[in-house]
Amino acid sequence: MKNNIKVYRAIHDLTQESLAEKVGVTRQTINAIEKGKYDPSLDLAFRLSRLFNTSIEDIFLYEDGKN
Structure with a gap:
């Protein structure tokens, strides 16, 4: 799962x-x-998400596996 943790850090x-x-x-x-x-x-x-004061969807990017 892709994420933006490094950005938020x-x-x-x-x-x-x-x-x-x-x-x-x-x-x-x-x-x-x-x-x-x-x-x-x-x-x-x-x-x-609580620590960064944002939604889970802003941190984690869901990929459904479809191309």
């Missing part, structure tokens, strides 16, 4: 480590999400 001046601490995961989890190697749980997606 930059806007809020957060490192992967500081973001991870704020949402209760590891830096490696944030890195994997940013690279599209891991899709976060719904709970984590909500925590990120």
